[in-house]
Amino acid sequence: MKGNSKVINMFQAPKGTKDWLPDEAERWQTVVDTVRKAFEKYGFRPMETPAFESFELLAAKGGTGDAVRDEIYNFKDKGGRELGLRFDLTVPMARVLANNANLPKPFKRYQIGKVWRYDNPQAGRFREFWQADVDTVGSSSPLSDAECVAALCEALEQLGFKEIKVRLNNRKLLQTLFLKAGVKESQMLEAFRSVDKMDKIGADGVKRELEDKKIGWKGIEEIIKLKGDVLEKIEDKYGAVDGLAELKEFLKYAKILGIDKYLEIDLSLVRGLEYYTGPVFEVMIGDAKLSCGGGGRYDKLIKILGGPDLPATGISIGLNRVVGLMEEKNMFKASPIKKVFVASVNDFVRGDAAKICQKLRKDGVIAETDLAERKLSRQMEYAAAIGAAYVIVVGPKELEKKCVKVRDMKSGKEKDVPLDKIAKEVL
C-alpha cells in the first residue's frame, strides 16, 4: 500500500466505470443472451451504432434538452469535430432512421450496448453502463407500444423475475387534463418537469416548484393523485378526453399480449425526456420495486432531428440495475457449461495431454491442460479452482493401454476410458 495515489489511479478503472472479471462477465453474457433472445422472438432485429456521435446531434433542440453538455463526455477530435459519447441508444437510432429513409417500415430493432453519462457516481450508478432497447419506427398502432413493453417483460421473466411492475401513463391525456386544470400550454413543459421530480423531491417539493413557476398546484394534485379505477374516474369527470382512447387501446392490446397483470396506471408518471408524445412507461423490478428503465412513444423526434415524419415507440432497460439485483438476490444459477481439465502425471506425457486436450476441443468439449509445468497435485487444485466437472488423468501406464483415467470431480469416482471414447464420456 506504499504506491503513490497517481499509480493507484492508473490501475483502477476510471471513475464511474468498472471492470467485468470472468465470473461476472460470464453472468453478464448470460443476461445479454437471454435478453437478446426474448427481443428476437418479438421480431426485433439487432443494430449497432458508434460509441460517439456528433455533439450537435446529441444536443439537438427538442430532443434531449440543453442540459446535455453538462451530462455527457464531449470532446473534439484532432480534426476539430465536436463529438460526444452516446448517452442513450434512442438518439443514435433516430439518426440512423433519418439517414436511411428507405429502410422497410415498420422498422423493429433492438440494441444492447454501453452508454456514457457524466453523472455523479453513487452506489449502483455508473458513468459507463449498459442499456438494452427495443424500438419500433413507422407504426402508430398502440399494439406496437404494447409489443415493446411485452418484449421487455418477457426478457425480465426469462431472467427469473417474478415481481415486475410497469407504471403507465399517457402524455396526451396528461396534457389534456393539465389544460383542464388551468395549466397554460406555454407552461406545460415546466409543469411536466416539476411533476417528474415527484420521486426525488416529494409532493411538497413539486408543489413549491410549481408555485415558484406560477403554476397552480391544486388542479395538478387532484389529477396526479387519482388512484383506483383511474380511467373510469377520468371519464366520469372529464368525458372522452384526448388521449383516453389511446390509453384504452393500449390496455386492450396489453391484455391480448398477457402483460396487463404488470400494469399500473399512474398519472404522476411523466418521464424526464421532452420528446415523448403519447404512452410513457416505467419498469420496476424485484420486491423493492427498483426502477430499471422505461420508455414511451416519441412521434416527433425523428423529424425534429431532420429526418422523415415517422411515428416511433420504444423502451429501454438499464442492465447494470438488472444484473445488480440478480446478484443481490442470488438469481444466477451455476453455469451449465461443463469444463474438463486434462492433467499430466509426469513431464513425459505433457505432449500426450496437450494432444488429448486438443482432440476434446475438436469434439466440442471445453478443455484445458496444464500450462505451468505443475506436479499432479497442483494440477488437481487448479482443476478444482476453475470448476472442472471432470479431470482426465494422463499417465504412462494408461497410455500403454490406450486409456486415460477420467475422474468425476463431483462424486470423486474414477474410471479408465479408452482414448477414443473420452468426449462421449464427458459430454
Added chain:
Amino acid sequence: MKGNSKVINMFQAPKGTKDWLPDEAERWQTVVDTVRKAFEKYGFRPMETPAFESFELLAAKGGTGDAVRDEIYNFKDKGGRELGLRFDLTVPMARVLANNANLPKPFKRYQIGKVWRYDNPQAGRFREFWQADVDTVGSSSPLSDAECVAALCEALEQLGFKEIKVRLNNRKLLQTLFLKAGVKESQMLEAFRSVDKMDKIGADGVKRELEDKKIGWKGIEEIIKLKGDVLEKIEDKYGAVDGLAELKEFLKYAKILGIDKYLEIDLSLVRGLEYYTGPVFEVMIGDAKLSCGGGGRYDKLIKILGGPDLPATGISIGLNRVVGLMEEKNMFKASPIKKVFVASVNDFVRGDAAKICQKLRKDGVIAETDLAERKLSRQMEYAAAIGAAYVIVVGPKELEKKCVKVRDMKSGKEKDVPLDKIAKEVL
C-alpha cells in the same frame, strides 16, 4: 440533396465510424458468437473493461511508445482527468491483472469489443473497429502461445476460412541474430522499427531507413531473407542461439495442436509494438492473404505497467477485416432462423392475430404481426420483405373452426392448422 453540409454531417455516423443496420448486425452477431464459442472451447473466459482508460496508462512508456497521443481519442473529463478511448484490449487487460493480483494463474481470458484509433480512414480502415483477443497470463510455456494461435485458427475455421496463414517469428531469436549481424543493442529497437515497415516501404525503403540510422543493412538483409528450412539454416550458421529452442518448442506444440499446417517462419516479421519479448505472429486469411491480426508474447508489459512480474502471451484479430472478407466472398449462409408473420384478413380479427402471434412467441417462435393496419395483400408483401418462412393467415371463417391457414412461403402451399398446433407446424 438540398440540405446544407452541417445537417448531412449530423446524420452520418462520425468520420471513420459506421452504423450496422440489421442485416449486417445479424451477420456480425453470428461472427461474434462463433468466435466466442471457439475461444471458450480452449478455456478462455470473457472479460470486459471500460471504453476509456486514464491517458497515463495508454501512454505508459515501454508499453506502446510515445506516438500514442497522436493516434488515440484523448480528452479531459469534467473533473480534469485525462482519459483516452482504448486503442487495444491488451493494455486494459494488463491493467486489470496489475490491479487484481489474486486472480488464479494461469489466467486465460478473451475479450471481444470495440477499440478506437485516430487513423486516417481509408477503404476498410476505421477509427472505430472491433477486436477479438485471447490472452494467457502467468504461463511461460510455449504451449500457451500455441493455444492462443490455435484458438484463433479454430475461430477462423469455424467461420469458414480455408486459407489461413500464420507468419511466425521470435523476437529473442531475431535480436540474437541481429546482434551477430553487428546491430548494437542500443540500435535494436530502431532496427526492429525499420524492418517492421517492410510491407509498407519495401526492402529498398527499409535499407534506406537503416542506412540513415547508421545501422548496417547487409547483415540484416541476409537474416530476414532466409527462406526454406529456416531453422536448419540458422543452426548451421549460428549454432543453438538464444531463442531458437523456444521457437522449436513452440513448433512442437503447434504440431500437437494441429496448427503446424498454417505456420510459416518469417524472420522479417517484427510486429510494431515494442513490448513483445518472444514469439510474434501475424495472421493472414483468404486467397489474397489479407492480414487480419496478430500478437505475441509480452513477458514484461504487466510489470512495466506497475503490476506483478507475470509472463503473458496473446493474439488478436480485427473483426472488421474478417467480416469484410466474408461479405466479399459471400461466406455468410442464409440465416437459419425461421420467422413467422401472422396476417389478418380484415380489421375485425386483428386482436385474434395479435393473440395468436403472442402465443407463438411464448412457444419459442420468432413471430411478428401487422402494426400498420394494412390490408392483406400489403401484409403479404411485408412478410416476404422480412423473409418470413411462414405466414399464418387469420380469418373469421377459419377462426370459427378454431383454425388458421398456414402458408409455406417457399412452396406457396397452404393448409388449415388447428390453433393449438401452429407452433408445432412451423417449428
